[in-house]
Amino acid sequence: MTDAIPDTVLDFIDVGEGASARRIAVRRRAGKGPGLVWLGGFKSDMQGSKALALDAWAGDHGRAAVRFDYSGHGESGGDFADGTIGRWLEESVAVFERFCDGPQILIGSSMGGWMALLLAREIRKRQENRQENQQESASLAGLVLIAPAPDFTEELMWKNFPAAVKKEIETKGVWLRPSEYGDGSPYPITRNLIEEGRNHLVLGGAIDLGCPVRILQGAQDPDVPWQHAFALTHRLPADDVVLTLIQDGDHRLSRPQDIARILAAVAEIG
Structure with missing residues (x-):
């Protein structure tokens, strides 16, 4: 008789103070390492098919897993219109510090790919500080990036917006x-x-x-062109960085064969 797979636990963490305080919803699964940390995309939540597949895989393999919703997304508090990359990064760091222990694999989809890179940089910085003080902490085992969209607010949004849209954002402060x-x-x-x-x-x-980095990118992605993933690989050290281009893949990469590739990349690192 096999041990029962423990269920995920819904938890909340408060981030920020005063007017910027918001309640962040976190679903976590106890288990061994390396743990999995899911970082979702812009306007996505932690109940999407890729996040659920990763959590189920973690359950089947006795692995720890953490996923959460940024403020203004899913089950978390806050208004989406108040969201910024820095605000969502602050939440990602708070969740990581509170719920992760030992080596972790950051798995980021679309905007979550950018968030994973920023979080990884922040983790390294904090680790170096802790090593000086000889403190134990969670660490990076690797990154799996799915159609990653680093710098998308500038490279994929602002630079491609028509003049009329830019003017509306600059004058009204928002465009729908x-x-x-x-x-x-x-x-x-x-x-x-x-x-x-x-x-x-x-x-x-x-x-x-x-740490090792695995990137999965669809060649038919209308939102994040494959050239963007290539530009990212050129910024990463050559050792242990693998880019997989899925010729018929779209942006979501949530077909069964896509999810199988994502899980294989996670297993390879872990």
Whole structure:
């Protein structure tokens, strides 16, 4: 008789103070390492098919797993229109520090790929500080990036917006972008999202994470062109970075064969 797989536990963590305080929903599964940390995409939540497949895989293999919703997403509090890359990064760091122990694999989809790179950089920085003080902490085992969209607010949004859209964002502070995802209703792109995003751009120089990186990218992705993934690989050290280009893959990469590739990349690192 096999041991019963423990269920995920729903938890909440408060991030920020005063007017910027928000409640972040976290689903975590106890288990051995390396643990899995899911970082979702822009306007996505932790109940998507890829996140659920990773959690089920963790359950089947007795692995720890953590997934959460950024503020303004899913089960978390806060308003989506208040969201910025820095705000969501602050939440990602808080969740990692609170719920992760030992080596972890960061798995980031779309915007979550950018978030994983920023979180990895923050983890390394904090680790170096802790080593000086001889403190134990969670660490990086590797990254799995799915259609990663680093710098998307600048490279994929702002630089491609027509002049009229840019003017609306600059004068009104927000533009409602039509959507083909979710319920199809338009969503706000704020001036604050664009301007604050410029504080977190990573593609301008080398990104040294000191761990293996696996990137999965669809060649038919209409949102994040495959050239964007190539640009990212050029910023990563050559050792132990593998880019898999899925010729008929779209942006979601959530077909059974895509999820199988994602799980294989996680297993290879772990």
